Amino acid sequence: MFKKILIIGCGLIGSSVLRASINKKLSKKIFVFERNKKYRNQIKKINKNIILINKLDKIIQEMNFVIIATPMSEYKKIIPKLNIFLKHDTLITDVGSTRSNVAKLIKMKLSKKLNWIMSHPISGSEVSGPKHGNKNLFKNKWCIIIKDKNKNKLKKVINFWKKIGSKVILMNPKEHDEVFSVTSHLPHLIAYNLIKTAQDFQKKDKKNIIQFSAGGLRDFSRIAASNEIMWRDIFFNNDNIIKAINLFTKNLNSFKKIIKNKNNKKLLSRLSNSKKVRTQILQLKHDVAKPDFGRE
Amino acid sequence: MFKKILIIGCGLIGSSVLRASINKKLSKKIFVFERNKKYRNQIKKINKNIILINKLDKIIQEMNFVIIATPMSEYKKIIPKLNIFLKHDTLITDVGSTRSNVAKLIKMKLSKKLNWIMSHPISGSEVSGPKHGNKNLFKNKWCIIIKDKNKNKLKKVINFWKKIGSKVILMNPKEHDEVFSVTSHLPHLIAYNLIKTAQDFQKKDKKNIIQFSAGGLRDFSRIAASNEIMWRDIFFNNDNIIKAINLFTKNLNSFKKIIKNKNNKKLLSRLSNSKKVRTQILQLKHDVAKPDFGRE
Incomplete structure (x- = not known):
């Protein structure tokens, strides 16, 4: 579906997206940006083909789909890198749990040439970290996708979540x-x-x-x-x-x-x-x- | 252990005491007082030797151990019957979830010749009724037993709960x-x-x-x-x-x-x-x- 996927932040949710994407063969190559050493070791064990990176630089310009799964407080540091390095046709989503604040941040800080369509998969657990990730975490669970004018890109995000098992519904941030x-x-x-x-x-x-x-x-x-x-x-x-x-x-x-x-x-x-x-x-x-x- | 046990009120907790007592062979005969028709039909299916009664009268004077498992608001109606019909050496307990109020009620209303030592098994579920009862409901769960001067009777109540699997601890009502x-x-x-x-x-x-x-x-x-x-x-x-x-x-x-x-x-x-x-x-x-x- 996507040639190259990048997952930024690979804890419980990120690693579950990773596992589900591998399981459903949604990308030829999956890149993972994660700096936590313990997490990196856990991620390596998931699949030997995962490409682990520890810098958001030139390498990310080849990506077709970027999923941000860090805590939302990290977005401010990530957006400038996306603005510099991503190509204009890269599709961006995230999995944050509140949406009005991120909508505002995107409007203010994200380069106008880029497309970020917000998602919020309603799944999680009381445990954290990639070792607890689960390829079925999203199966039959809601994923809220935030409405967007770009119907073509919106459809791509919807299809992605559907393919990894989510039930999708559209809402506005408010x-x-x-x-x-x-x-x-x-x-x-x-x-x-x-x-x-x-x-x-x-x-x-x-x-x-x-x-x-x-x-x-x-x-x-x-x-x-x-x-x-x-x-x-x-x-x-x-x-x-x-x-x-x-x-x-x-x-x-x-x-x-x-x-x-x-x-x-x-x-x-x-x-x-x-x-x-x-x-x-x-x-x-x-x-x-x-x-x-x-x-x- | 007891020749004759009477369980007054046979919902989730009462029927679990019933099942556990049958399972551990704690009594030769078990009497159950329950008026709810649906419940009575469910109780009959548990064991054919259960003696179902629908009146607290002369029949209860033969009991050695009485366990009250009705809602606490029923106690006021039950105590006068116990006062009239029970022999002085019958041991009484209940499974209510608050204790100061029942301590007060016992002091005010129960005949001085009778012994009521309060219990509170910390177990339950979101479902009600005897069909959901479970012989293992008390296994490895706390049962709080209220301190009593009559050490001999207290020991009997403690032993009963221990035999059906509870971990016992003594407290005062407050x-x-x-x-x-x-x-x-x-x-x-x-x-x-x-x-x-x-x-x-x-x-x-x-x-x-x-x-x-x-x-x-x-x-x-x-x-x-x-x-x-x-x-x-x-x-x-x-x-x-x-x-x-x-x-x-x-x-x-x-x-x-x-x-x-x-x-x-x-x-x-x-x-x-x-x-x-x-x-x-x-x-x-x-x-x-x-x-x-x-x-x-």
Whole structure:
């Protein structure tokens, strides 16, 4: 499909794109830019034909498709190199988790001759690094692709994600950031704060309470173990998160009032209503109905 | 071990106690009190020797060990029957999730001749009813047993839980309610509120955003699908929950401030700190290190 692909940044997501591209034979040659020594050693083991580079220079001018999978805070350093070395017909995408900020950055900093069409594959895990990458990471998962006037290039990006298994949907940056502030960013932020609350309590009480973690705390701890650089970049770059926190706080306060007043009817109606989302998620096959008694 | 066991209330937990007791041959005869017709039919299928009763009357005076596994709000109706019909040497326990309220109820309402030693097995699932019960539900899970002056009876309760696989630890009611307000009750309460926030957003935005749920929302939806009667009883009966909510809200507000001020150092330190709890939980074998890319 592409003669030469370059993956910039090869952690969990980058190496999964790498593995999936090799698996689906989407390129004759795959170049990987990664500076982390430990990561480089892990990448070498994936496939002996991978061309590892540690400089973004003349070599990248031959590329047909560039996928940026670094933390978003690295983009500022990468864009000047792309401006200097890429040919005008190179197609660029990235996999960042917030889109309005990157749309702005592209508009301000990327050379007008270049085409960057943003993607956001909705997949990941609590672990980081290329050794955890997985060629099936994107299989049957959504990949949000940001609308673009260049229909020809847009189609190429869509086809790429479809070929590695994604279900594709188009959004504009604003829409994307609103939706994911609620379905992904807020849950992570809440998980981090819940874990901190348990830690604070433990410190105050001088008791090892974490050992009594039931299913609830266990799952939150998994979510709160996600990569901190990636999540810093998300929390700093999605303005909708503040709105989401405020909406959540409003609900939490009214819940607290319901408990304090022992308002039976209101509490039962709230608790029952939540089950509807579970039903939806099972229908969407985002989880299995089989009860979870703890992972073994 | 016991000649006759009676299980009062036979949902997920009661039927798991039932299955485990049959499996470990802990009683010659097991009686089950359950009024729900659907549940009764499911219980009959577990084992043909189970004696199903639908009235707490003279028949229960022969019991040696009574395990109450109804929602805690039922206890007020059950205690008068125990007072009338049980012999003074019958041992009573229950599996409720808050303990100070039940300690108070026992003190006020239970006949002084009877012995009720409280238990709380830390196990459960998002599903309810006897068909989901599991003889291994308690295996290697904590069971908190509330301290009691009657060491002889206490030993019997401890042995019972150990025989069906639990790890046992003694606490007093206050200690128990403090610990579980943070490790179990707060996470559930937060999950319910997060799901409600997603529902509110969906309603407001008239968009089906739930379909884009990533791992975070998925796991929260599981927790928020737990039995509403059980959780109403917990939320209404653990005073420490309000304290836990306040501690959480304080953390959430300072997190919001960190984001607003783009305080890089503070945010990274918070996010990295959370990983320590994950490490603890993995060391405790409450979860597996294998990355979670979604349940299949």
